Amino acid sequence: MRLDISGLSVAVAGQRLVHDVTLTAGSGRLIGLVGPNGSGKSTLLRCVYRALRPAAGTVHLDGTDLHALTAREAARLLAALPQEAGTDFDFTAAEVVAMGRLPHQRGSGRPSAADRALCDRALARVGAAHLAERGFLRLSGGEKQRVLIARALAQEPQVLVLDEPTNHLDIAQQLDVLALVRDSGLTVLAALHDLNLAAVHCDELHVIADGRIVASGPPHDVLTAELLAEVFGVRAHRVRHPETGAVQLLFDRLPAA
Amino acid sequence: MARPVRTLPLAVALAAVLAGSLLCGTALGAAGIGWPQVLRYLGAGLTGGTIRPDEVAAYTIVWELRFPRAVLAAVVGAGLSAIGVAVQALVRNALADPFVLGISSGAAVGANAVLLFGTLAALGVWALSVAAFASALLAMVLVYAAARTAHGLTPMRLVLTGTAMYYGFSAITTLMVFTADRGESARSAMMWLLGSLSGAGWGSVPIAGLAVAAALTHLLLSAGRLNALAMGDETAAALGVDPERLRRELFVVAAAATGAVVAVSGAIGFVGLMVPHATRMLVGADHRRVLAVAPLLGAVLLVWVDLLSRVLMAPVELPVGVITAVIGVPCFVLLMRRRRYTFGGGA
Numbered sequence: 001m002r003l004d005i006s007g008l009s010v011a012v013a014g015q016r017l018v019h020d021v022t023l024t025a026g027s028g029r030l031i032g033l034v035g036p037n038g039s040g041k042s043t044l045l046r047c048v049y050r051a052l053r054p055a056a057g058t059v060h061l062d063g064t065d066l067h068a069l070t071a072r073e074a075a076r077l078l079a080a081l082p083q084e085a086g087t088d089f090d091f092t093a094a095e096v097v098a099m100g101r102l103p104h105q106r107g108s109g110r111p112s113a114a115d116r117a118l119c120d121r122a123l124a125r126v127g128a129a130h131l132a133e134r135g136f137l138r139l140s141g142g143e144k145q146r147v148l149i150a151r152a153l154a155q156e157p158q159v160l161v162l163d164e165p166t167n168h169l170d171i172a173q174q175l176d177v178l179a180l181v182r183d184s185g186l187t188v189l190a191a192l193h194d195l196n197l198a199a200v201h202c203d204e205l206h207v208i209a210d211g212r213i214v215a216s217g218p219p220h221d222v223l224t225a226e227l228l229a230e231v232f233g234v235r236a237h238r239v240r241h242p243e244t245g246a247v248q249l250l251f252d253r254l255p256a257a
Numbered sequence: 258m259a260r261p262v263r264t265l266p267l268a269v270a271l272a273a274v275l276a277g278s279l280l281c282g283t284a285l286g287a288a289g290i291g292w293p294q295v296l297r298y299l300g301a302g303l304t305g306g307t308i309r310p311d312e313v314a315a316y317t318i319v320w321e322l323r324f325p326r327a328v329l330a331a332v333v334g335a336g337l338s339a340i341g342v343a344v345q346a347l348v349r350n351a352l353a354d355p356f357v358l359g360i361s362s363g364a365a366v367g368a369n370a371v372l373l374f375g376t377l378a379a380l381g382v383w384a385l386s387v388a389a390f391a392s393a394l395l396a397m398v399l400v401y402a403a404a405r406t407a408h409g410l411t412p413m414r415l416v417l418t419g420t421a422m423y424y425g426f427s428a429i430t431t432l433m434v435f436t437a438d439r440g441e442s443a444r445s446a447m448m449w450l451l452g453s454l455s456g457a458g459w460g461s462v463p464i465a466g467l468a469v470a471a472a473l474t475h476l477l478l479s480a481g482r483l484n485a486l487a488m489g490d491e492t493a494a495a496l497g498v499d500p501e502r503l504r505r506e507l508f509v510v511a512a513a514a515t516g517a518v519v520a521v522s523g524a525i526g527f528v529g530l531m532v533p534h535a536t537r538m539l540v541g542a543d544h545r546r547v548l549a550v551a552p553l554l555g556a557v558l559l560v561w562v563d564l565l566s567r568v569l570m571a572p573v574e575l576p577v578g579v580i581t582a583v584i585g586v587p588c589f590v591l592l593m594r595r596r597r598y599t600f601g602g603g604a
Contacts, residue, residue, distance in 0.1 A: 013407070051494040075497030082491030089487040089542040099488065102481045103497035110545060155496070202448060 001062050001077065001158035002027050003048075003187055008057035010040075010047045016055060017043040018211045025159070025187050025204075032202030032219075033191045036232055040211035041191040042083060042163055048189065049080035049161045062158060075103035079152035081145075083163040093139065093147045094132040097123055100154030122150040126180055142173030149180055162190035166197060197233075199223055200246045207231055220247040229254060262539045275331060278560040282327030283319060285564060287571040290315050291354040291541020296573030299324060306471045326457035327560050328466065329521060333454065334528055334559025335552035336518040338536075340511050341529030342551050345474055346483045346544065347507040348412040354530035355515045358508070359416065359422030364389040364519040365430045365450060373437035386461060386520040393516030396422060401508060409501030410508060452525030454563050454572035461521040468517030469552075472510050475547050479503070483544040527581040528555050531589050547571035558585075 004027040010018040025031040166174040192198040199219040207215040228236040304318035340355040367388035370376040404418035490500040536551040
């Protein structure tokens with residue numbers, strides 16, 4: 001399913017943090033959103049998964065206006081992994097995954113046999129079947145992220161929105177998470193902190209600064225030394241990954257002006 | 258945490274225990290009435306049977322005093338426990354209980370106006386409940402208006418506003434107790450503040466029962482949404498739940514049910530805080546299971562607590578709140594130490 005964001009502006013507490021953003025994620029593509037802290041990545045994503053309403057502009061899924069749907073209808077099409085501190089409640093991993101069925105259920109949300117089978121498959125797909133009865137709060141960062149991806153898969157969406165899914169993970173876990181997301185086959189819009197991970201894994205990057213998209217395109221076209229100096233305030237050297245040929249970056253401080 | 262106890266067998270067992278507890282609550286008391294008579298009077302009361310003229314006094318104790326009181330204790334215990342679950346999800350705080358929203362202290366103002374100054378005397382026996390409920394609703398409106406922002410009701414603001422209002426209302430109550438005539442009326446006020454079911458009769462059962470049943474039904478139907486809300490507002494939104502709307506619903510349901518329960522029983526502490534936690538230790542955090550078990554557990558607990566409150570130092574009645582603390586605190590600490598239970602990120 002194709003995700004079209006067009007002319008989107010988002011305001012929080014009366015302050016406009018995202019200005020006139022237009023971008024498209026083609027069906028099954030992994031689209032990265034990069035930018036320095038406070039550039040508006042999360043605000044933009046929050047509006048896409050409907051935690052915020054747009055001040056102007058639209059989000060369309062294959063031509064359907066996302067914000068014209070009910071919250072439940074929207075959640076059946078689009079799942080998200082928000083960047084959230086987490087919960088105080090001691091749910092099991094299986095219970096967390098089962099929450100993904102909520103937009104498909106009526107009444108008290110009692111899971112059917114089909115729901116449970118679907119959740120089991122989702123956990124197995126992310127290699128976390130053995131974690132089902134473990135307490136979510138006691139899982140490692142990587143295990144938690146797997147379980148949350150399983151919850152998103154159990155939601156049976158067409159589009160997946162990820163807000164810094166690799167935060168606080170060790171490097172092997174970061175690579176695992178991005179591989180899982182890639183293998184899901186869904187249309188993915190992900191805010192990523194690590195530019196080198198973004199360069200390797202994303203089909204296309206959008207660079208956001210001060211709430212505006214300042215560059216878009218394939219990673220090797222977008223991640224230029226000039227742009228990195230201007231947007232991130234670093235001096236960057238571009239090198240080629242010796243095996244994949246993907247562009248990779250080495251960073252230094254910018255010389256004092 | 259893996260669930261140590263299966264939910265359905267536990268709920269069935271608790272329902273059976275509750276039935277037994279109601280019987281004990283009816284059969285035991287200062288006036289020694291034998292089990293066979295108690296059962297016969299209960300049968301007569303339930304089915305409209307007949308009794309002998311010389312049994313009227315004992316029948317009245319069983320059918321008009323003890324049984325409705327035990328039933329009301331069950332209703333109040335179930336209500337406080339369910340409200341506790343709702344409020345903890347509402348403010349996403351482990352220390353929240355039905356009273357953290359300031360509703361009960363608001364109810365106390367109305368109740369004490371009746372107890373100390375005879376306000377609403379025209380309403381007779383209803384004056385206390387009506388005044389308590391009305392001032393609870395007024396407190397609810399005040400807390401809601403003060404806590405509301407452009408982003409709806411945020412958990413922290415609710416807790417802070419509720420706590421601030423609690424102190425405000427308590428100050429008014431204290432002032433009233435100080436300025437009122439000393440003696441029995443101040444004692445009644447104290448009794449009410451610590452909770453008591455001594456005023457129970459069939460008159461108070463239907464309204465409290467209906468309010469608790471309505472609140473519990475709404476909560477059970479919202480169990481899935483409560484789970485989503487417990488994971489955070491952002492996650493809730495991504496799962497198709499409007500967190501602000503759900504919090505508004507929970508606030509109104511919890512506040513109205515608190516008002517109805519507090520109006521007939523005073524401010525019984527501890528139950529609404531601890532029963533939800535004890536339930537989570539048994540069946541895990543899933544609100545479908547918690548809401549199936551917590552009301553039963555709370556009902557059983559309060560029937561026994563009320564029974565103890567009237568027999569321990571008979572004919573003097575102890576405040577229920579004292580006994581909930583004496584029984585509840587050690588049980589709770591024991592449970593917490595035995596199970597690995599996490600709520601609040603700690604150990």
